[in-house]
Amino acid sequence: MARRRLTLGDTLDVPRAEHAPAAPSPALSLSPSAPIARVAAEAAGAAALQELTETVARARDSGRMILDLPLDAIAPDHLARDRLPVEDAEMASLRESIRLHGQRTPIEVTPLVSEGRAGALPYGLISGWRRLAALKALHAEAGEPRFATVQALVRRPETAADAYVTMVEENEIRLGLSHYERARVAALATARGVFPTEDGALRALFATASRPKRSRIRAFLEIFHALDDTLRFPAHLPERLGLALVERLRAGEAPRIAAALAAADPATPEAELAALTALLAAPRPAPVTETLAPGLALETRLKGRTLTLRLQGEAVTPALAERIRALLAQL
Template identity: 40%
Template sequence: MSKRRVFDIDFPETDTPAAAPPAEPVVEHRRGPMASAISENAAALEERKAVEASIRAENDRLAHEHVRLKKAGLITDLIPLTAIRADKLTRDRKPGRDEDLDELKASIRDVGLSNPIRIEQVGEGVYELVQGFRRLTAFQELYDETGDDAFARIPAGLIAHGEELELLYRRMVDENLVRRDISFAEMAELARGYVADPETSAQDSDEALTALFGSLSRQKRSYIKHFMVLLDAIGSHLKFPEAIPRALGLSLEKRLVSEPGLAAKVRSALAAAFVSTPDAELAVLREHATPAPLPKKPATAKPVGAAKTTFRQDVKGGTVRCAASEGRIEMRIARDFSNVDRHRLEDAVKAFFQELDG
C-alpha cells in the first residue's frame, strides 16, 4: 500500500474580514381578500366624509347668501297670481280701477314687467303683497283678457318673512311717494287705516304720520292730518276723495271743525246729489267750503229834505270846525279835551244847549 505524502502549505497573513453570514430571506406576507376589502372601504369612507363636509360648507354658504339676498329683496321668482293675497296692508290707493292701468298693461305686453312686485311669504305657497298693487292688477286683467299663461305668473321679489308691519307699510308708502301722483286724501286714508290696524303701534294720527310719512316735510304732514279730519267727518259719503285739491280740502276741513252741524249738511247734500263724476262731487264740496256771505244791513234812508250844516268859528283857542245834521253835531279843534275837568265839560254842554234853546 503506497503512502500519500502530506505537504505543509504556508498562506500569507491578510486582514480580509470574515465573510458575512447570508441574509435571511425576505418573507413576503400577502393580505387576504377580507383585509384588502376593509382597507379599501375605510379609504372610501374618508373620502366620502371629506366630500360631504365640502358639500355642507358650500350649502351653508349658499344658504347664508340666499338669506342675505332675500332680506335685500333681491331674490326674484315667478309667482302664480292665485298664490298672492293683498289684504294684509291697508292700501294707499282708493279701491276701483285706475284710469292709467291700460297704459301699464300695454307696456307689460310690449316689453314685460321691468320692476317686479314685492311679496312676503306667509305660508306654504301663500304670499302677501307688499308693493306693486297696480302691477298685480294689470297682470290679473291681462290674464283674464287673454288666457295667456305668460300672465298667469308675475315676477316678484321675495322679502324676508317676519319684517315689522311698520316697515312693510313704509315700503309701500315710499314707492308711491316716488311716483309723486298720490293725493293728500289717499295718504290720509292710509294713515287712518294705519291707526285702526290693531297690529301697528300707532295710537293717534301724529304717530301714524311720523311712521308712514317721516320723509315728508312737517307742512305736508300737517296737510295730511287735516285731510284725515275731513275724511273722518264726511269720508263715508265721498266717491272721489282722491280728486279733492289741497286748497279745497283745507278750506272745507276748517269749516267742518268750526261749524259742528256742517258735516251732516255736507253728507246730506252728497247723498242727494247722486254724483257720478269727480267734478260733480267737487261742485258740492265747493258749495260748503266757503261761508255764505253775511246779509248786508239795509241802508238807512235819509228823510226827504234832510240837510247838513258845516261852518268854522274862530275862538280863543283857535278855529273850531263844526258840522250839524239830523241828531248829530260835531266840533273839532286842535285841543286835548281829555285834560279838561269833567264837571267843566258838563257845564259847557249844558250852557251850549241852554243857549240853543233860549
C-alpha cells in the same frame, strides 16, 4: 476556450428575468380613482353646493332675488292700501305696457305662513298693488300663462309699522299720493292697531315730510272721518279745495255737505269737484239763534276751531256771567 460566433437564427438561452421589464411595485401604483382623491372631490363638491344653496337662500330671504309667484298666492289686503283702487288712464296704460313688454318692476311681498293664520295665503302684498291688479286683469281677459305669475321680491319687515312705511315710501317715489290717501292710510293703520294714535302714524309714515305738510295731511283726516262714505273720488281732491272743505266741516256743515253730494250724484271726479266747489262758494249759514228764557237769547257760531257763544237780552247780568264761567271751569 474558443468563443462561439453568433449567426442569424441563433437564440440565446438567457434567464427570463434579465430581459423582462421590471414590474412596478404595488406600493407605487396610482389608480385613476384613488379613494382619497375621490372623497376629497366629493367633499369639495358638497361644500360648494351647500354654499350655493345658502347664498341663494340668503338672496331670496333678503329680497335680492326676484321670484315668479302665482297670482293667487298673494293676499292683496294684507295691509290697508294707501292708494285708492280706481280705474283711470294710468291703470289702463299700465295694463297695456305689461301686455306688450311684460312686467318690468317687481312687487314686494312678505311671507305669511309663519303667522300661523288658518287659511292664510303664503304671501302678503306690501307694495305693487296696481301691478298685481293689472296682471290679474290681463290673466282674466286673455288667460295666457305669462300673466299667471308675478315677479316679486320677498321682504321681511321686522314690524307691521315697517311694512306700512315701505308701502308708503314706494308709492310716494313712484307716483305720489294725494293728501286724502295719506290721511286714509294713517287712519286705517291706526284702526288696525299698527300705530297707537293717528298723529303717531303720521309721524312714522311721513317722517321725511315737513311739519306744515303733516299738518295739512292731519286736516284731511277730518275729511276722511266725516265724508269717507260720501265722497266717491276723494283721491282727486286738491289741497286747497280740501282745506276749504275742512273749514266747513269744522263749522258743523258735514250733514249739509253730505246731503248735497248725494243729491248731485257725481259720476266722475270732475263732477264731484264741481259739486264741492259750488258748495264752498255758497254763503256760510247764518249763526244759529235761539231763545233760552224770557229776555235771554243765545247766538252760536262755529268757525274752524273757534266756537262763539253770544248771550243777549235783559237777563244778561254779572251774576249770569259768573255762573257761566263756573260751568265752563268744570269742563
